[in-house]
Amino acid sequence: MQNQNISDVIEAYLKKILEDSEQVEIRRSEVAELFHCVPSQINYVIKTRFTPKQGYIVQSKRGGGGYIRIQKAQFMDDHELLDQMVENVPATISQRDALAVVQRLYDEEIIDRKTSNIILATLSHQTLNVGSKKIEDGLRARLLVAILESLRYESK
Amino acid sequence: MQNQNISDVIEAYLKKILEDSEQVEIRRSEVAELFHCVPSQINYVIKTRFTPKQGYIVQSKRGGGGYIRIQKAQFMDDHELLDQMVENVPATISQRDALAVVQRLYDEEIIDRKTSNIILATLSHQTLNVGSKKIEDGLRARLLVAILESLRYESK
DNA sequence: AAATGTTTGACTAATATTGACTATTATACG
């Protein structure tokens, strides 16, 4: 208990704030100084403990007045289904298989027709054509995962 | 909260006025003085936050009685706006510039929050990261065009 | 030992701020 590593301490500090508040906004260097660590440690903490999967949305800005903002995400009712769908997206996916996934989203009423058209447009061969089928299918998989993950949250 | 950057404050100030009014007309040096910054900072704010892409038209005059006037771009129907937006997507586009386009879609109520989250997820650096910035930006441009075109089709 | 997780810091990238110099327009003055 007494010998936690710094990352855990920083995690606890941030989560404590998030208990009372929907979000926490920090200046990276200040928090680093507070805990006597290097600034990039904050990125490590965020990358390992405040991921979308863990229910957090992180935004940041550089330059003067820069910040890192961590928000609690509110999950949709369907988020478990979406989790499962994310799990099942392979590393590369054809347009046809991707279409089936989008169709499922539509059938489950997670997205409407207009939204499904946008998604189909982004996942189409025409849009993603980059010369190599392998690269195209990998990209399509990445896009599909990103889309599914974005659907896990309430829209703010 | 104590150390917000001045540019954001000035942006908010101007946008607040634009909420109630079709345009805002300022004297550059006065606003600079009001916010204790150099006059050219006003140009920076305008150049980064009141671009045509973001839906603003800026006019100015030098010399005695000079001014800077910011107008909200005139209304056009969705179809026309989407045409124009497609036209204006360059061959490669950064995440930042793409975000401005999506923000515009949201502001014009062409898309809702949920849809904008999906689009932002697909256009993010994290999703499109493929090693080369050039290729990433090109891909982002293609995706954005595909999305805009799908919306344009809907709006018919 | 190997695998996994943490810490560190050098390097990179994004954004904001500043000020010297330039350009334009209005007004005062001959």
Next chain:
DNA sequence: CGTATAATAGTCAATATTAGTCAAACATTT
């Protein structure tokens, strides 16, 4: 008139102020 001067705004590059990335070193767990 025409020209000088004052009163604006614009441009651009240097500098400052942040955050992000990545891989090596180090620590802990299996």
